[in-house]
């Protein structure tokens with residue numbers, strides 16, 4: 001455990017100290033009181049960008065807190081780091097790579113250079129290839145090997161090559177071409193691919209093998225299983241593979257070796273991190289389902305947010321404000337987790353998506369130069385869609401001992417016509433933020449129970465159980481409607497907010513050595529599981545588990 005208060009990141013001692021001193025003024029305040037003292041609080045601490053509206057007034061902050069946080073950002077040279085990213089500098093310093101998901105959605109098409117070469121012509125060429133392919137699949141000119149249209153998309157990928165397209169496709173379900181079906185296979189557990197194949201038809205299924213490296217064990221195992229399944233059902237018709245398998249990868253050689261024609265390969269580049277790749281050809285399943293025009297609207301929404309992040313002053317910059325509030329929570333108020341609570345069933349996969357985006361980016365223990373950090377970095381990110389979560393873990397959020405800062409996300413307009421449902425959903429979302437903030441005092445509980453006619457003694461017994469401390473922070477993000485454009489803006493907002501935190505902490509948000517480790521570890525154990533000899537090369541627990549597992553398989 002790191003000591004509290006946590007020491008400042010190197011070079012930020014002065015603004016950090018100012019925030020620590022300021023914290024002593026904030027600690028005794030209750031959100032309920034600061035709201036009743038300042039009727040303008042909502043106007044002061046809310047911001048609109050396009051069709052997104054952020055209310056961050058239910059955070060334990062004053063105007064002074066924000067000023068001090070902006071000063072912290074200035075001292076950390078946040079503006080400089082933002083420019084470095086947008087200009088294609090190699091800010092992923094452990095892999096020597098630029099970080100240019102912003103180039104993938106650079107609809108202004110201004111040149112962005114890596115090693116002196118503008119990447120935009122290549123980005124545009126792949127978008128053009130996606131457009132041509134998407135249109136021909138959707139209008140049936142690119143059909144299956146028997147001439148039937150391809151209506152069932154099976155995306156095989158994992159991590160960054162799965163979570164983004166899966167989440168966005170699910171969120172944009174109302175925009176799918178009628179009749180289209182989709183499956184996202186990620187897990188190496190054979191149940192995953194078996195369930196997808198059980199519903200697939202070899203005449204009408206398009207398999208997308210999505211892997212940046214094209215070496216990831218889970219994806220390649222699933223891809224080979226799909227290939228075998230297909231050949232078994234087409235009497236070994238290898239030529240038909242070209243009509244049913246495409247690849248999205250940076251590794252042309254491995255794609256060829258798998259047997260996929262290069263014409264059916266969609267490229268992307270090493271400067272696109274897996275968890276930031278849905279904007280690249282990794283988004284192909286999205287484009288196939290909703291059409292290229294809407295995929296481009298998704299890019300346009302993200303691009304608008306990019307411009308906002310790059311150019312808006314800190315005081316009016318949604319991503320900067322959110323990122324700095326996260327720092328305030330994590331390093332000063334000492335919270336260890338962050339809940340993402342979309343009040344929209346279509347956004348039900350957003351928490352899982354952001355779990356990767358945030359925890360893989362900011363789950364780091366050393367600074368950019370390799371020195372161990374002395375302060376906390378990324379929190380545990382988790383969540384469920386509302387209102388489901390209310391009937392489960394909200395208990396802990398209201399009355400537990402672990403503070404849970406939360407983001408509530410709510411579209412104002414729904415895609416269905418069940419008005420009553422949407423009103424109930426919205427009412428719950430807004431009511432929860434109010435209840436978390438206000439809580440319920442002992443005297444309120446007493447009044448309530450007296451009115452219900454309970455005897456005095458019973459009232460006193462129940463008061464502590466029915467009292468809510470309140471003073472629990474949340475952000476509320478309203479969105480006009482869950483359109484491709486607004487979804488693009490929302491995802492980009494989170495990406496940049498994560499980046500802001502990494503800049504303050506001086507960590508590299510764009511590598512993932514912990515994930516790489518996982519890719520290597522299993523190989524050795526897999527060999528031990530396949531061998532007839534007892535496993536003996538590991539510690540007693542690992543050896544014992546391998547041997548017990550083998551014993552139990554018979």
Ligand code: G6Q
Pocket residue numbers: 158159160161210211212213214215216219273274275276360512515
């Ligand atoms: C993302 C990570 C990781 C990666 C997967 C899949 O940022 O690097 O989640 O996306 O491990 O990797 P491939 O796309 O190379 O199969």
